[in-house]
Amino acid sequence: MSDSEKNKKPQSDRKYESKTRKCLMCRNDFKSSWPGERVCSNCKQTSSWNDSSLAA
Numbered sequence: 001m002s003d004s005e006k007n008k009k010p011q012s013d014r015k016y017e018s019k020t021r022k023c024l025m026c027r028n029d030f031k032s033s034w035p036g037e038r039v040c041s042n043c044k045q046t047s048s049w050n051d052s053s054l055a056a
Contacts, residue, residue, distance in 0.1 A: 025049070
């Protein structure tokens with residue numbers, strides 16, 4: 001086994017289903033690929049999402 005194979009991030013055994021969720025920013029429904037995806041792609045492209053000075 002090579003060093004790069006030893007240091008690889010393990011793959012999750014969990015199979016995520018896409019699910020319709022409400023975006024935490026605009027409150028519109030969107031198709032989420034995994035449970036931690038809670039902001040839609042449209043909101044992720046806005047300046048308020050990308051402005052790191054707003055992060056707490």
